[in-house]
Amino acid sequence: MKLYDSFRSALQSLIVNKLRSSLTMLGVIIGVASVIAMVAVGNGASQQVQSTILSLGSNLITVSPGNLTDQSLRGAGAQAQNLTLDDMRSLQAQLGPTIAAIHAEQGAGRWQVTAAGQNWNTNVNGVTEQYPVVRDWNMQSGDFFTESDMTINAQVAVIGSTTATNLFGEGDAVGQTLQLRQVFGGGAQGQGQQRARIVNFKIIGVLESKGSTFGFSRDDQVLVPITTAQRVLTGRLNVVNTIVVKATSSETMGETTADVTSVLLQRHKITDPVSADFTVTNQNDTLSALSAVTASFTLLLGAIGGISLLVGGIGIMNIMLVSVNERTREIGIRKAVGARRRDIMIQFLIESMALTGIGGVLGILLGWAITLAVSLIPQASGLVLLITAGTVIIAVGVSVAIGVVFGLYPAMRAARLHPIQALRYE
Amino acid sequence: MTVSGRAAVPYRHGPAAAPRPVVRVRGVTKTYRIGKDIEVRALAGVDLDIHAGEFVAIMGPSGSGKSTLMNVLGCLDVADGGTYELAGENVGRLSDDQLAAIRNKHIGFVFQTFNLLSRLNAVENVELPLVYGGDRHDRRARALAALGQVGLDDRVRHRPSELSGGQQQRVAIARALLTDPSMILADEPTGNLDSHSSAEILAIFQRLNEVGKTVVMVTHEPDVAAHCKRIVRMRDGVVAHDEPVLEPRRAEDEIASGIGGAD
Numbered sequence: 001m002k003l004y005d006s007f008r009s010a011l012q013s014l015i016v017n018k019l020r021s022s023l024t025m026l027g028v029i030i031g032v033a034s035v036i037a038m039v040a041v042g043n044g045a046s047q048q049v050q051s052t053i054l055s056l057g058s059n060l061i062t063v064s065p066g067n068l069t070d071q072s073l074r075g076a077g078a079q080a081q082n083l084t085l086d087d088m089r090s091l092q093a094q095l096g097p098t099i100a101a102i103h104a105e106q107g108a109g110r111w112q113v114t115a116a117g118q119n120w121n122t123n124v125n126g127v128t129e130q131y132p133v134v135r136d137w138n139m140q141s142g143d144f145f146t147e148s149d150m151t152i153n154a155q156v157a158v159i160g161s162t163t164a165t166n167l168f169g170e171g172d173a174v175g176q177t178l179q180l181r182q183v184f185g186g187g188a189q190g191q192g193q194q195r196a197r198i199v200n201f202k203i204i205g206v207l208e209s210k211g212s213t214f215g216f217s218r219d220d221q222v223l224v225p226i227t228t229a230q231r232v233l234t235g236r237l238n239v240v241n242t243i244v245v246k247a248t249s250s251e252t253m254g255e256t257t258a259d260v261t262s263v264l265l266q267r268h269k270i271t272d273p274v275s276a277d278f279t280v281t282n283q284n285d286t287l288s289a290l291s292a293v294t295a296s297f298t299l300l301l302g303a304i305g306g307i308s309l310l311v312g313g314i315g316i317m318n319i320m321l322v323s324v325n326e327r328t329r330e331i332g333i334r335k336a337v338g339a340r341r342r343d344i345m346i347q348f349l350i351e352s353m354a355l356t357g358i359g360g361v362l363g364i365l366l367g368w369a370i371t372l373a374v375s376l377i378p379q380a381s382g383l384v385l386l387i388t389a390g391t392v393i394i395a396v397g398v399s400v401a402i403g404v405v406f407g408l409y410p411a412m413r414a415a416r417l418h419p420i421q422a423l424r425y426e
Numbered sequence: 427m428t429v430s431g432r433a434a435v436p437y438r439h440g441p442a443a444a445p446r447p448v449v450r451v452r453g454v455t456k457t458y459r460i461g462k463d464i465e466v467r468a469l470a471g472v473d474l475d476i477h478a479g480e481f482v483a484i485m486g487p488s489g490s491g492k493s494t495l496m497n498v499l500g501c502l503d504v505a506d507g508g509t510y511e512l513a514g515e516n517v518g519r520l521s522d523d524q525l526a527a528i529r530n531k532h533i534g535f536v537f538q539t540f541n542l543l544s545r546l547n548a549v550e551n552v553e554l555p556l557v558y559g560g561d562r563h564d565r566r567a568r569a570l571a572a573l574g575q576v577g578l579d580d581r582v583r584h585r586p587s588e589l590s591g592g593q594q595q596r597v598a599i600a601r602a603l604l605t606d607p608s609m610i611l612a613d614e615p616t617g618n619l620d621s622h623s624s625a626e627i628l629a630i631f632q633r634l635n636e637v638g639k640t641v642v643m644v645t646h647e648p649d650v651a652a653h654c655k656r657i658v659r660m661r662d663g664v665v666a667h668d669e670p671v672l673e674p675r676r677a678e679d680e681i682a683s684g685i686g687g688a689d
Contacts, residue, residue: 004562005557005562012545012546013545016545329541330543332541333541333542333543333554334554334558335526335529336500336502336529336535336541337529337530337535337554337555337558337601338526338527338529338530338531338555338558338559338605339526339558340522340523340526340527340558341522341523341526342523343558419502420497420502420503423502423537423541
């Protein structure tokens, strides 16, 4: 029997039993669609995590005070004040051209911001001049402050795009003055003696919008020279919260991490790296740890889809057995006119493969539609949903394979029928 | 053995011209086992020769073994003992697939219940044997020609459910003719038909036999068997009587004279 005839005959019998065929197919469709959609969501999530991390700037090595691996929790986390601006400057001097850029940061807390009659409350950070380079962050308008602004503790500020919009609307923020005020002393509102500190800053630049990272908007902040922040806003002289080094490339990150560590150990006069009073974090490590997490997440989602595909396959087997039973007489007739076992077997195999193959293709379309629908959900906005060629090939391949696996037993039963018994079957 | 008293019937292959028979059965036995211990001896040593161009009726009461003999002759079943040569080939020890090939090439079946595939139309049903053997390119043409031979030119696209019983049986005969088999094997071909349609089917068989086809027909109706040229009577698994029909009835005449009942 030629393959052409087998296909024709298989499609014909599927068309004759339209309702049954489509219900059987539904199992495969749902299975394939769920694999596609789940894996797409998984891939999309991992893509999003990666791009979020990279949007903080690429090839970053972060130095934070305190030793996170220290068992005794000595000077852990934010309390530790052993990283200084001098540390950062000497890293800059010693590592020189082996790094792309470096910056230090000191948080100045939340301040009431007033400008052009508008009031806003936001975070103020003291940073050094290479901040935009390290963070791959361009200016929307104006300029970032320079090293000389740091030297003279200039009261200049660069603000995020959200802050700019909130304070000035559509108007140009550059050149305007903003007022930072913080109320302290006293107790509850209206009681005791309250004093306010008010500092004026001239806005010299607005940063481009970058969107939010893990739910925090990074476009709502005020950046001032770190020296100004230390002297005028916080009073914590020389201390920094973080030093961030940007390596020249992803390949040099390991080397640069080692360099940063050894320079700081030397400066802090620590011989044993285990007892270092700072922690160096390599962005690559963070990325690979996270991608391991998202990969297993994707695998889990795929497995859930796979189970529904399996259930669909069992449905195929069931319906093929019913079909063989129903068509016993047809099998007898075909055998009487000369069909060999192989012919009958191929006919039924092709029928189950057509069921799963068509189901697979429809499943991909449905999966794609689901993916599209998911990406329209506001909570998932920005979640890039990835349907790769690999996913599609695997889904169709698996569904056709399921057609073979679950169609084989019924097809063999059909092929083994004795022609006389098959012909007599009522 | 010569066949009929009608010397005028022309033969393409007369028995004299072909000394080797199409069917040569010697001492064939077949025992069925029903349940654990009950054995039914359906064939108890059958000897039978059928030559090309013959028109043979196999008769006998229920349980006489005629259906079993029919299955063995049609290569649907294999005998336990004895030898069966079909067109010179010993088919006693062939595998399932080899038997399928023999059925495809040498045997055209016509069943009591027509056994057409309800999903296919007439011409597609007729094509079926060529689907399992032969080329695709001339399949449709040959099927249409076969339908023409049984007078169904105007019904080729009809499904079995849209055809009368007699028409369905004619489609089945066309299917049996398609591969130009050594033998047409008909199992109670008129059993489900009214007398008029029966006469038409018998007329077709007689016409085919006149142009040289070998036809073997299992029946229990003496009226039907009387249209054949030779009657083989089975009893208790053996051939009890084997005799020529001296004056076979002509189905054509019966249709013309309205004996078969008009519709």
